Amino acid sequence: MAEFTTEAKPAAPDVSLDAQGLDGQEATAILERTRACVDPELRAAIDSLPGSMRRIALYHFGWEHADGTPAAGNAGKAIRPALVLTAAAALGGPGAREAAVRAAAAVELVHNFTLLHDDVMDRDTTRRHRPTAWTVFGDADAILAGDAMQALALQLLAEDPHPASGAAAARLAACVVELCAGQHTDTAMERRGPAEVTLDEVLTMAEAKTGALLGCACALGALYAGAGGEAVGAMDAFGRQAGLAFQLIDDVIGIWGDPLRTGKPAGADLVARKKSLPVVAALTSGTPAAAELAVLYEAPYAKEDLERTALAVERAGGRDWAQVQAADRMARAMQELSRAVPDPEAAGGLLALAEFVTRRSS
Amino acid sequence: MAEFTTEAKPAAPDVSLDAQGLDGQEATAILERTRACVDPELRAAIDSLPGSMRRIALYHFGWEHADGTPAAGNAGKAIRPALVLTAAAALGGPGAREAAVRAAAAVELVHNFTLLHDDVMDRDTTRRHRPTAWTVFGDADAILAGDAMQALALQLLAEDPHPASGAAAARLAACVVELCAGQHTDTAMERRGPAEVTLDEVLTMAEAKTGALLGCACALGALYAGAGGEAVGAMDAFGRQAGLAFQLIDDVIGIWGDPLRTGKPAGADLVARKKSLPVVAALTSGTPAAAELAVLYEAPYAKEDLERTALAVERAGGRDWAQVQAADRMARAMQELSRAVPDPEAAGGLLALAEFVTRRSS
Numbered sequence: 001m002a003e004f005t006t007e008a009k010p011a012a013p014d015v016s017l018d019a020q021g022l023d024g025q026e027a028t029a030i031l032e033r034t035r036a037c038v039d040p041e042l043r044a045a046i047d048s049l050p051g052s053m054r055r056i057a058l059y060h061f062g063w064e065h066a067d068g069t070p071a072a073g074n075a076g077k078a079i080r081p082a083l084v085l086t087a088a089a090a091l092g093g094p095g096a097r098e099a100a101v102r103a104a105a106a107v108e109l110v111h112n113f114t115l116l117h118d119d120v121m122d123r124d125t126t127r128r129h130r131p132t133a134w135t136v137f138g139d140a141d142a143i144l145a146g147d148a149m150q151a152l153a154l155q156l157l158a159e160d161p162h163p164a165s166g167a168a169a170a171r172l173a174a175c176v177v178e179l180c181a182g183q184h185t186d187t188a189m190e191r192r193g194p195a196e197v198t199l200d201e202v203l204t205m206a207e208a209k210t211g212a213l214l215g216c217a218c219a220l221g222a223l224y225a226g227a228g229g230e231a232v233g234a235m236d237a238f239g240r241q242a243g244l245a246f247q248l249i250d251d252v253i254g255i256w257g258d259p260l261r262t263g264k265p266a267g268a269d270l271v272a273r274k275k276s277l278p279v280v281a282a283l284t285s286g287t288p289a290a291a292e293l294a295v296l297y298e299a300p301y302a303k304e305d306l307e308r309t310a311l312a313v314e315r316a317g318g319r320d321w322a323q324v325q326a327a328d329r330m331a332r333a334m335q336e337l338s339r340a341v342p343d344p345e346a347a348g349g350l351l352a353l354a355e356f357v358t359r360r361s362s
Numbered sequence: 363m364a365e366f367t368t369e370a371k372p373a374a375p376d377v378s379l380d381a382q383g384l385d386g387q388e389a390t391a392i393l394e395r396t397r398a399c400v401d402p403e404l405r406a407a408i409d410s411l412p413g414s415m416r417r418i419a420l421y422h423f424g425w426e427h428a429d430g431t432p433a434a435g436n437a438g439k440a441i442r443p444a445l446v447l448t449a450a451a452a453l454g455g456p457g458a459r460e461a462a463v464r465a466a467a468a469v470e471l472v473h474n475f476t477l478l479h480d481d482v483m484d485r486d487t488t489r490r491h492r493p494t495a496w497t498v499f500g501d502a503d504a505i506l507a508g509d510a511m512q513a514l515a516l517q518l519l520a521e522d523p524h525p526a527s528g529a530a531a532a533r534l535a536a537c538v539v540e541l542c543a544g545q546h547t548d549t550a551m552e553r554r555g556p557a558e559v560t561l562d563e564v565l566t567m568a569e570a571k572t573g574a575l576l577g578c579a580c581a582l583g584a585l586y587a588g589a590g591g592e593a594v595g596a597m598d599a600f601g602r603q604a605g606l607a608f609q610l611i612d613d614v615i616g617i618w619g620d621p622l623r624t625g626k627p628a629g630a631d632l633v634a635r636k637k638s639l640p641v642v643a644a645l646t647s648g649t650p651a652a653a654e655l656a657v658l659y660e661a662p663y664a665k666e667d668l669e670r671t672a673l674a675v676e677r678a679g680g681r682d683w684a685q686v687q688a689a690d691r692m693a694r695a696m697q698e699l700s701r702a703v704p705d706p707e708a709a710g711g712l713l714a715l716a717e718f719v720t721r722r723s724s
Contacts, residue, residue: 049539049543050539050542050543050546052543052550053542053543053546113509117505117506121501121502121506139483140483141549143482143483143505144479144483144542144545144546145542147508147512147538147542148538148543150509150513150538151512151535151536151538151539151542152535154513154535155532155535155536155539157520158516158519158520158528158529158531158532159532165528166527166528167520169516169517169520169531170517170520170521173514173516173517173520174513174517176510176512176513177411177412177510177513177514177517178412180412180415180506180509180513181411183506184414184502187502
């Protein structure tokens with residue numbers, strides 16, 4: 001799945017805090033504080049791995065170069081651990097936030113284990129501007145390091161004396177199963193013809209692949225704050241809906257994003273014939289443009305067809321649908337958030353994070 | 363790793379209970395009873411997986427054919443779950459045995475997740491007389507099903523209300539890390555030259571790859587019986603030492619085993635140039651035969667050299683070393699067992715299982 005990074009935009013000018021507004025400023029501060037307190041926990045956990053696994057994990061997190069020398073670190077924006085800590089603080093104050101640091105590290109380990117394995121399966125060669133682990137260490141060791149990172153995540157929770165750790169471990173393990181199912185559906189869909197994918201399928205896939213772990217992160221924060229079942233469920237739903245909103249916007253950018261801002265070539269997802277959300281919405285619209293799009297998607301990629309393909313998605317209503325859906329998902333996310341955290345002031349941090357991850361639409 | 367199955371001997375006459383002696387009879391009864399009570403738990407857990415993962419898991423466990431139709435089931439001998447239940451019973455009686463069924467299923471899921479992934483990494487095409495899952499469903503889905511099975515194992519424990527479940531989950535997760543390290547060392551060693559592997563390394567690898575999960579199975583049984591740290595540790599050590607004894611004997615059979623009894627061609631491990639325990643003992647013996655063996659192992663396999671290679675391992679002392687080591691490991695296992703379970707009658711089941719897994723030496 002796409003990551004919440006701005007790293008893919010090396011050509012773009014640094015987005016100023018002013019331009020991001022107050023929410024952006026608050027989110028940036030939360031993310032920085034998250035890295036500062038989760039990284040030591042994460043690093044200690046990874047340092048406990050046997051040498052071979054440790055080396056690959058340190059490389060994947062950007063803390064070491066391929067030759068084992070120290071690197072500056074470039075492990076993404078830490079949105080998921082930030083959601084754990086901010087959800088805990090929203091429902092249980094600073095004490096809960098502090099108690100949830102280990103859970104935050106566990107969620108980040110799970111996220112990175114899935115990235116390691118997804119890269120092997122998808123044969124992706126670049127991640128965070130560096131060669132993926134399997135290209136450096138081989139498939140077998142990348143698979144093993146991912147396996148060990150999953151185990152380490154659940155070990156962190158199982159060894160945590162906090163009363164919520166058992167429920168958190170059960171929830172995180174169930175989430176891993178959902179992530180696997182999402183990745184399976186994704187790769188299976190990419191093998192099928194453009195007419196064979198339904199909108200329901202691709203939405204379920206996006207929820208499993210992107211929404212589930214964001215929801216789980218929020219739910220773990222709630223659990224560590226001692227929240228009851230209803231608040232935990234609402235927190236999970238908040239994260240899921242925000243995750244879906246993010247994915248919808250990310251898919252729009254994958255077609256119409258400004259290459260100068262995204263750092264990717266124009267229409268990258270169309271070139272790759274990806275069955276992203278706007279594309280499937282267009283394909284299943286029953287419009288004349290849908291039929292045209294299906295023909296274009298069946299044919300091998302040709303540069304001169306790119307603009308026509310993007311136009312077909314748009315004329316078939318794929319772009320509008322995705323933008324309306326994204327707004328709708330964000331509205332649902334806000335509704336769930338106010339159920340979980342009725343006090344708007346306490347919910348502020350989570351709101352800022354949700355706006356931050358979906359900001360790229362602007 | 364090798365499995366504790368007699369399935370690889372289709373040409374051999376059924377081993378009669380008489381020939382196995384009383385221990386064999388007791389072990390067979392334990393294994394049958396284990397399957398009868400663990401399979402429903404295991405099956406229910408797998409049935410809870412999303413369709414795609416469930417299908418691969420059911421195929422891997424032999425409960426379904428590749429086309430999804432029901433199969434008779436052929437999921438190995440269930441030694442590990444039998445160790446969990448028998449250790450629980452030895453220290454806590456029938457009640458503890460019953461309480462530990464979920465932990466037994468979790469250990470079996472972990473074992474099978476590692477088999478699924480090992481087959482992908484090692485490109486093995488046959489497991490339990492059937493095509494391996496990756497050859498049927500592809501690498502990506504086999505990796506995903508393994509990931510989901512690991513998560514499911516830890517979910518089973520995390521959701522178990524038993525007071526020992528948290529400690530058991532932590533121990534099982536730590537064991538997964540050790541299994542990964544063992545598999546890494548194994549594949550890395552196979553890529554190195556015959557002179558570059560030390561006996562310590564290959565023993566550590568065998569302990570991590572084979573001993574660790576047998577030890578963990580016994581330790582989980584002890585935890586579920588409410589045993590203290592010392593008994594849990596002794597149980598772990600018992601399983602580890604018995605596992606090493608098994609691996610040593612399995613490696614001897616891989617060179618000198620009767621093809622009629624093993625169902626494998628003579629000297630299969632030598633043909634594959636495997637750096638098994640007797641081979642590394644021979645290579646590091648400093649004898650003239652060691653030098654001859656190193657030369658033979660560097661050269662591509664030639665049928666006429668097979669007998670000479672086996673003889674070199676023997677003349678360099680590899681066979682004797684492995685047999686003495688196996689006996690020594692079994693003696694240590696017995697010592698640990700009597701520390702964990704001082705009453706010989708209560709320890710009888712575990713003794714029978716340990717004898718059973720190392721029986722193939724006879």
